[in-house]
Every structure is written in C-alpha cells, then in structure tokens.
Amino acid sequence: MNGNSHSEQILEQERASAFSGDGLYEAKPMTEVEHRAVVSAGNDLAKHAGGVWLLITGKLTSANSEPGTDSRLRDALLRVFGYPRPEGPDRRLRINLLLDSPGGSLDCAYAMALYLAAYTDHLKVFVPRKAKSASTLLALGGCELHMSAFGELGPLDTQVHDPRNPANHVSALDCYQSVDYVRKFGRTTMDELVNALITTTERKVSAGDLLDKASGFALGAVQPMLQGVSALDFGGWGRSLMIGERYTRKLLEAKKAEPDQQKVDSIANQLVYGYTHHLFPIDCHEARRIGLPEVGLPVKTMKKRVYQEATRVLELCRDKSFVGFLSRRESEHERKAAETVRHNGSLDSGRRRSEHAQGLALPVIG
Structure with missing residues (x-):
C-alpha cells in the first residue's frame, strides 16, 4: 500500500461515514424530465397533505470537488427563503421533510440538521421507506418523526476500511468489539488456566510462577488475533464511533430547555453501540421503545394516503x-431562482469570453 492510499484511508475515516451499503441510489444526476416528474408528483403530495414539502434522497455526501448534499440543501434554502433571520427561525415556517437515504457522511447529516434548524423549529420528518445510518441522524433533527409501517431507521455505527481488505468497508463497532472480545478471551483463558494449575500442582508452585505460565499461554493465544491491528487503528475506530454519539447527543439536547441527560445519553449509546449489526432495522415501535418521544421527538405512524403519495x-x-x-410555490420559486443563477452565469461567461477575445485582438497600426 502506498503512502497516498494510506492518507486517503485516514481522510475517509476522519469523515466518519455511516451508510447501509445496499447498492441502491445511483450517483448519476437526475434528468430534467425525471426531475419535473418528481416535482409534479410532489406538488400533488403537498396539495393533499398541506404545508411546505422538501425532498432529500440518495447518499449524503460532503465533497469539495462537487456540490455535496449539504451544500445543495443550503443553496435550496437560500434560494427559497433567503438568508436566515438573525433573531432565530421563523415560527410561522413549518417544513415537512420527505427523507429516503442509505446514509453517508455523519458530518453532512449533522450540518443539514443545523441548516434546517436555522430556518424552522417545526420540522416534521417523514420516512415511508428508509432513512438508514447517517440519515437517521438527520431525522433526529425533526420535532416530529412520521414513519410508515415499513419505514426503517438504522444504527449510527460508522463505516471504516476493513483492516483485512482496505477496499471493503466494515462497521467500526465490529472492529472495536472484536478487539474487546479478544481482550476478554485472553483474560478468561488466563483465569481458567491459573485455577487449573493451582488444582493440578496442589499449590506446590508459587503464585508468581503460575501467573507467568498462564500469562504466557494466554498471550500466545491472543497475539495472532491482534497482529493485524495497530494502536492507531483501534483509537481511530473508537474516535469515529464517538463522532456519531456526540452528534446524536447535540441534536437531542436541543429539543428541550432542560433535557433528560440520562435519557439522551441512553439513546445515543443505543444508536451507536446497542445493535447487533449495522443493517438492524429500527422500525417505529423500536424507535418508541428506545425513548425518542421521551426526549422531545414523538414517533407517529404515517397515514395511508400520505404513505401512498x-x-x-x-x-x-x-x-x-x-x-x-416539492410544494408548488416553493418549487416554482426554487426553479426561477436557479434559472436566474444559470442565466447570470451564462452572461458572466459570455462577458469573460468577450473580454478575453478583446484582450487577444491585435492593435491597429496606421
């Protein structure tokens, strides 16, 4: 592995991504025809359900080379509502967020929750299908969570490069717990061996000698298991998990003036460390069981017609x-604003080309 590849892996780990990895959600952009069809159907949904509707689908990305999901949301909010009010969110503005995502960047999800909070303190999140992994973090930014009978959230354990094959990703929690299991295995092996030696030798061998023999045997058993793990890897896994835990706490703490800190900590711990595997489906019943309504995020069942549309x-x-x-007034406002930006951009581009051509023109001598 060359130095650049290793640096890229560290940078990827720093970004703390959490996604379901189910292969859905294409990276290629939507065509104009597809975009119009989505907005048209969204207008029908907004007309029936009422309110301002916003749609976010696909993997949550935060990129420098191209617009990330967070910057796309920021630009859409600016185009429709302008710059956020310095005195705080507009209490009259209520946004319904239709969310469908396999997850992605935790930093991106947290930033998007903050962007929305700058405009409204009444955000309803609707999950008819899936808002897994990092998108679960975005869903926690709402004041109400509406899930269908088929809707799923997901654990927030981050994804890191597999130490055995860096081309693949695994859950940082799996790596972290695997090392912890080896540690416990070594301790149990040592304890059992000491007790067996005490019985076998009838206490005729000193305790120091018994411990030396037992520890040597236990170390020989666990050392091969840990050869592929460095202290840097272990620390990185723990740190990446702490990122999801910290973001979860911040979003839940903001819901009440005096939050139940013990309950907030319990939910954050459960979402990051408490599930058997990354694809564990957290349905509306499980979301209620872990206590989301108790910290100010009521979990409601989507109505049939809203789910269908x-x-x-x-x-x-x-x-x-x-x-x-998706709502008609906002989608039309966004479309016109985007067209103005494109038009101004084309004018600026034409002006720059003209100025460049003039600068290249040969001077007239006469």
Whole structure:
C-alpha cells in the first residue's frame, strides 16, 4: 500500500461515514424530465397533505470537488427563503421533510440538521421507506418523526476500511468489539488456566510462577488475533464511533430547555453501540421503545394516503439523488431562482469570453 492510499484511508475515516451499503441510489444526476416528474408528483403530495414539502434522497455526501448534499440543501434554502433571520427561525415556517437515504457522511447529516434548524423549529420528518445510518441522524433533527409501517431507521455505527481488505468497508463497532472480545478471551483463558494449575500442582508452585505460565499461554493465544491491528487503528475506530454519539447527543439536547441527560445519553449509546449489526432495522415501535418521544421527538405512524403519495414520489426518483422542494410555490420559486443563477452565469461567461477575445485582438497600426 502506498503512502497516498494510506492518507486517503485516514481522510475517509476522519469523515466518519455511516451508510447501509445496499447498492441502491445511483450517483448519476437526475434528468430534467425525471426531475419535473418528481416535482409534479410532489406538488400533488403537498396539495393533499398541506404545508411546505422538501425532498432529500440518495447518499449524503460532503465533497469539495462537487456540490455535496449539504451544500445543495443550503443553496435550496437560500434560494427559497433567503438568508436566515438573525433573531432565530421563523415560527410561522413549518417544513415537512420527505427523507429516503442509505446514509453517508455523519458530518453532512449533522450540518443539514443545523441548516434546517436555522430556518424552522417545526420540522416534521417523514420516512415511508428508509432513512438508514447517517440519515437517521438527520431525522433526529425533526420535532416530529412520521414513519410508515415499513419505514426503517438504522444504527449510527460508522463505516471504516476493513483492516483485512482496505477496499471493503466494515462497521467500526465490529472492529472495536472484536478487539474487546479478544481482550476478554485472553483474560478468561488466563483465569481458567491459573485455577487449573493451582488444582493440578496442589499449590506446590508459587503464585508468581503460575501467573507467568498462564500469562504466557494466554498471550500466545491472543497475539495472532491482534497482529493485524495497530494502536492507531483501534483509537481511530473508537474516535469515529464517538463522532456519531456526540452528534446524536447535540441534536437531542436541543429539543428541550432542560433535557433528560440520562435519557439522551441512553439513546445515543443505543444508536451507536446497542445493535447487533449495522443493517438492524429500527422500525417505529423500536424507535418508541428506545425513548425518542421521551426526549422531545414523538414517533407517529404515517397515514395511508400520505404513505401512498410519498412512495409514488420516491419511485419516480428511480433511486437517484434529489435535494429540493416539492410544494408548488416553493418549487416554482426554487426553479426561477436557479434559472436566474444559470442565466447570470451564462452572461458572466459570455462577458469573460468577450473580454478575453478583446484582450487577444491585435492593435491597429496606421
């Protein structure tokens, strides 16, 4: 492995991503025809359900080379509502977020929750299908969580490069717990061996000699298991898990003036460390069981017609990424604002080309 590849892996780990890895959600952009079809169906949903509707689908990305999901949301909010009010969110503004995502960057999800909080303190999140992994973190930023009978959230354990094959990703929790299991295995092996030697030698051998023999045997048993793990790896896994835990606490603590800190800590710990594997489905019943309503995030069951119309919108997305408004007034405002930006951009580009051509023109001598 060359130095650049190792640096890229460290940077990827620093970004703390959490995604389901189910292979859905294409990276290629939606066509204009597909975009219009999604907005048209979204207009019907908004007309029936009422309110301002925003749609976010696809993997949550935060990239420097191209617009990430967080910057796309920021730009959409700016185009429709302008710069956030310095005195705080507009209490009259209520946004319904239709969310369907396999997850992605935890930093991106947390930033998006903050962007939305700058405009409204009444965000309802609707999950008809899946808001897994990092997108679960975004869902925690709402004041209400509406899930269908088929809706799923997911654990927030981060994904890191597999130490055995860096081309693949595994849960940092799996890595972390595997090392912890080896540690416990070594301790148990040593304890059992000491007790067996005491019985066998009838206490005729000193305790120091018994401990030396037992520890040597236990170390020989666990050392091969730990050869592929460095202290840097172990620390990185623990740190990446702490990122998801910290973001979860911050979002839940913001819901009440005096939050139940013990309950907040319990939920954050459960979402990061408390499930058997990364794809564990957290349905509406499990979301209530872990206590989300108790910290100010009531979990409600989606109405049948809302579920049907929301699912129709998502099916038209064809598992491609979408970030934008669906309600008629807001979607039209966003479309016109985007056209103005493109038009001004083309004028600026034409002006720059003209100035460049003038600068290259040969001077007239006469």
